[in-house]
Amino acid sequence: MADLFDDALPAERAPERAAPLADRLRPRTLAEVIGQDHLTGPDGAIGRMVAAGKLSSLVLWGPPGTGKTSIARLLADAVGLRFVALSAVFSGVADLKKVFAESRDHARAGRRTLLFVDEIHRFNRAQQDGFLPFVEDGTVVLVGATTENPSFELNAALLSRCQVLVLHRLDEAALGSLLDRAEADVGRPLPLTEDARAALLASADGDGRFLLNQAEMLFDTAPAEPLDTAALRDLLQRRMPVYDKDREGHYGLISALHKSIRGSDPQAALYYLARMLTAGEEPLYLLRRLTRAAVEDIGLADPQALAQCMAAKDTYDFLGSPEGELAIVQACLYLATAPKSNAVYMAQKKAWKSAKDNGSLSPPKHILGAPTRMMRDLGYGDGYEYDHDAEEAFSGQDYWPEEMTPETYYRPTDRGFERKLAERLAWWDERRAQRPD
Incomplete structure (x- = not known):
């Protein structure tokens, strides 16, 4: 990864010291653009x-x-x-x-x-x-x-x-390099403990300009002793996540939260959620992970799981902290107690692979639209059966490309709402098999 600047700024290139830190550290060539x-x-x-x-x-x-x-x-x-x-x-x-x-x-x-x-x-x-x-x-x-x-x-x-x-959000390494360049420019290290420095990086959420503005405030304040995470939070008026040296405070806890939900342990899930919220993790980050769990680990076993997550996001946007955090707790508990299925997740992976493997096959002509006379003359739409006119609103026609054998991507489980979906799919498959060729 390219560095923003050389270790020392030559005198002839040094900008005015009165300029904001973010402006002084702007890259001067494309090779110096970071991240x-x-x-x-x-x-x-x-x-x-x-x-x-x-x-x-x-x-x-x-x-x-x-x-x-x-x-x-x-x-x-x-x-x-x-x-x-x-x-x-x-x-x-x-x-x-x-x-x-x-x-x-x-x-x-x-x-x-x-x-x-x-x-x-x-x-x-x-x-x-x-x-x-x-x-x-x-x-x-x-x-x-x-x-x-x-x-x-x-x-x-x-x-x-x-x-x-x-453009990618700046990762931890890129943000750390920015802080290194800021310290080289100012001529002294940031007055932070190692844990507080990690928390400052996390609070930037990939925004280099924000990080440099926060760093400049710290340099201007010049505390007598390095600030720990709590003192940093009080100074910047932002809730700072407590990240320890091995970063268990972020990646380890979010993994534990997700796996507790997947494992249907609402008590453990709530504990890890509380650990992250009280440490200052961004609530929207947690809501994004909960939403991912809803579609990856629950899916159609309980379609309301996704709705609960989106409602929690809207509620948090409306109420803010701390009242809105109760909606996040509700969503977390709903997911942990919901029936589990990764059938949607597996279906997506199989369908995506099939689409790449089979290329640009045309759908059969009978289900193609025919908006022009030429297309109608070529047989587009011929033989299409309108399902609502069929018995039980099901015609059983073949909708797959002629060059492709029908495949099965989605296999619902027998848990939750997917049990009904499995019965419905079996009913349709039986009637397709009875349809004369």
């Missing part, structure tokens, strides 16, 4: 573009504090483009028209523009359409940054003209 080697490395999409000297329009999608703005600025430098930045939060149509006009003038003079748009998903559909002609004719190379899923938030027309690159 995104899958993009900026020699084999990454950005690395290949820079090596070729050709840059296409991009959408950088990733969590806050992962380097989107820095990458855009450094891209412009690397390929010799003029850099212009806008925020969709503060910019409107007039700002865009001005940028496009100036960029066109610079293009005529032989210099193209990289237009960086932060929070691009905040532009409405009409504003997004306004980018299209200027991207198409090369007036600007657009680099948009978003924390939201581009497939939901950006126009299909704009997405088709951009390559979407996904």
Whole structure:
């Protein structure tokens, strides 16, 4: 993983000491961007573009504090483009028209523009359409940054003209390297115990900018003695998870919680949930793991398990802590006491493998739609039997590609609601077998 800076900052490169720590530690080359080697490395999409000297329009999608703005600025430098930045939060149509006009003038003079748009998903559909002609004719190379899923938030027309690159949240190693660089810049270590340092890293949740802002506050405070986890929590007014040296406080406890739910031990599950919540673990992290357990270990044995988790998430969003934590407890106990089945989980794995192994087989013609006359002439839709017109609303037709033998992915257990599903599937299979060829 690339380091953010060399161990010492040369005097001629040292920024003004009055600048915020996060600004002082901004990378100066793409090689110094931390945590995104899958993009900026020699084999990454950005690395290949820079090596070729050709840059296409991009959408950088990733969590806050992962380097989107820095990458855009450094891209412009690397390929010799003029850099212009806008925020969709503060910019409107007039700002865009001005940028496009100036960029066109610079293009005529032989210099193209990289237009960086932060929070691009905040532009409405009409504003997004306004980018299209200027991207198409090369007036600007657009680099948009978003924390939201581009497939939901950006126009299909704009997405088709951009390559979407996904930035990863910074892992513990990357965040630790950031703190190392911060200490080298300031010239002294952070005033924290080892456990408190680990808790500070965990509290950043992959956000490098947040981490550096918290570190700067600690440097400015300059306590006489290193702070432990409790003192750090009091200073920053954030609940800090207690992480010990072997990180049992995070990965070990979340594993114990999940396995206690899977093993139908509500008392143990509640104990581990309490351990994590009282230590300061993020409630939404726990809700995500509970939701995963609902679909992986319970599934259709009790379809309400997933609903309980989503309701707990909504309740926590509405009430906050500590009242909303009661909803998390309810969801945890519901999952631990629910009938268990991993049939949905296993069905997904088998179906995904089958889809990859069998390629792009066409469904049989009788279940294909026929919106045009040509398709109707070719026999699309011929012989389709409308199930609601059949006895028991079941025709028993074959829906599989002709080149493929029907397979069984989902095998319900005899536990909970899946017992009824097993009976239903057996009834359908029996009638399919009785259907004349």
